[in-house]
Amino acid sequence: MTTTTAAQKKAQAKVEYDAFLAQCPSRKLIDRIADKWVTLVLAALNSDGSHRFGLDCAGEPRPMRYSELSRLLAGVSQKMLTQTLRSLERDGLITRTVVPTVPVTVTYELTDLGISLHHVMRGLKGWAETHMDDVLANRATYDNRDA
Amino acid sequence: MTTTTAAQKKAQAKVEYDAFLAQCPSRKLIDRIADKWVTLVLAALNSDGSHRFGLDCAGEPRPMRYSELSRLLAGVSQKMLTQTLRSLERDGLITRTVVPTVPVTVTYELTDLGISLHHVMRGLKGWAETHMDDVLANRATYDNRDA
DNA sequence: GGAAGTAGGCACCTGAAGGTGCGTAACGCC
DNA sequence: GGCGTTACGCACCTTCAGGTGCCTACTTCC
Numbered sequence: 001m002t003t004t005t006a007a008q009k010k011a012q013a014k015v016e017y018d019a020f021l022a023q024c025p026s027r028k029l030i031d032r033i034a035d036k037w038v039t040l041v042l043a044a045l046n047s048d049g050s051h052r053f054g055l056d057c058a059g060e061p062r063p064m065r066y067s068e069l070s071r072l073l074a075g076v077s078q079k080m081l082t083q084t085l086r087s088l089e090r091d092g093l094i095t096r097t098v099v100p101t102v103p104v105t106v107t108y109e110l111t112d113l114g115i116s117l118h119h120v121m122r123g124l125k126g127w128a129e130t131h132m133d134d135v136l137a138n139r140a141t142y143d144n145r146d147a
Numbered sequence: 148m149t150t151t152t153a154a155q156k157k158a159q160a161k162v163e164y165d166a167f168l169a170q171c172p173s174r175k176l177i178d179r180i181a182d183k184w185v186t187l188v189l190a191a192l193n194s195d196g197s198h199r200f201g202l203d204c205a206g207e208p209r210p211m212r213y214s215e216l217s218r219l220l221a222g223v224s225q226k227m228l229t230q231t232l233r234s235l236e237r238d239g240l241i242t243r244t245v246v247p248t249v250p251v252t253v254t255y256e257l258t259d260l261g262i263s264l265h266h267v268m269r270g271l272k273g274w275a276e277t278h279m280d281d282v283l284a285n286r287a288t289y290d291n292r293d294a
Numbered sequence: 295g296g297a298a299g300t301a302g303g304c305a306c307c308t309g310a311a312g313g314t315g316c317g318t319a320a321c322g323c324c
Numbered sequence: 325g326g327c328g329t330t331a332c333g334c335a336c337c338t339t340c341a342g343g344t345g346c347c348t349a350c351t352t353c354c
Contacts, residue, residue: 017222028282074161075165078301079342080343092288120270124271131264132172134239137239138260142237142238213330225331228331229333249322251320
């Protein structure tokens with residue numbers, strides 16, 4: 001019983017740390033935006049749609065239809081688009097409104113919360129555009145180190 | 148051949164979009180920080196180590212030893228810690244210095260690039276702390292909608 | 295009358311992330 | 325002399341995010 005200290009203490013610390021991570025807001029946010037299509041959808045909904053790709057956002061928030069998003073984010077599967085939109089709606093980042101036209105159409109729009117989140121994403125984008133080249137250069141140097 | 152338009156065009160668009168994503172700096176950055184332990188390591192290296200958990204960073208950059216990180220980030224496996232540190236070193240975000248003491252000790256330290264990245268992470272942290280409660284509230288409301 | 299668009303649901307499958315466990319080689323502690 | 329520490333490497337195993345394909349009803353275009 002007295003010799004359990006080392007391993008047991010580490011196990012205990014791990015449980016505590018895992019519990020901490022499970023309710024850490026920052027971690028939750030990272031998990032949220034780490035979803036492959038979340039950022040793309042946010043960017044698309046914030047753009048004016050005239051751009052070829054979602055991340056080149058320069059317009060202002062505008063409601064978009066499901067099919068429109070599907071076309072803009074050409075790489076997304078129907079399943080993932082639906083899933084992503086549902087989860088974003090669930091979190092109150094976008095709104096989903098059904099318009100009972102001949103074939104039902106559905107429009108999605110950023111909420112204020114979604115817009116504010118997109119703002120911080122712009123911050124990330126800024127860093128990425130100014131520093132990512134350095135990172136890639138470092139990576140190349142590292143890989144050729146022992147070539 | 149003439150009837151291939153619809154499906155084929157979509158497939159073509161998908162290929163182009165995937166290619167775009169593959170070299171998009173923002174996406175690369177998101178993939179980078181989405182790694183489970185990357186942000187934790189950055190935060191830990193930026194803190195003074197006196198705090199119980201890595202994300203509660205308030206100190207200034209300080210070199211840390213492998214075992215020290217392992218203890219601070221109690222939940223991380225040795226494999227993942229090593230892997231994470233290697234990839235961060237590869238990207239020039241941290242430096243790895245081997246000190247030939249009796250049992251070799253290794254210290255890791257943030258580079259300027261790593262520090263600047265951590266700054267934008269602080270931005271994310273700020274949003275998370277102020278808005279994540281709203282998100283969780285929305286989520287709860289959504290889930291109890293049809294209960 | 296067949297194809298395409300409207301917004302998805304459902305089931306299956308795979309690749310990769312991440313965890314666990316074991317080994318190392320030299321040394322200090324009790 | 326057996327266990328602990330130091331900083332990993334390697335192999336196996338599980339899990340699950342995400343992709344693919346097939347389905348719906350209804351309508352309109354060619």
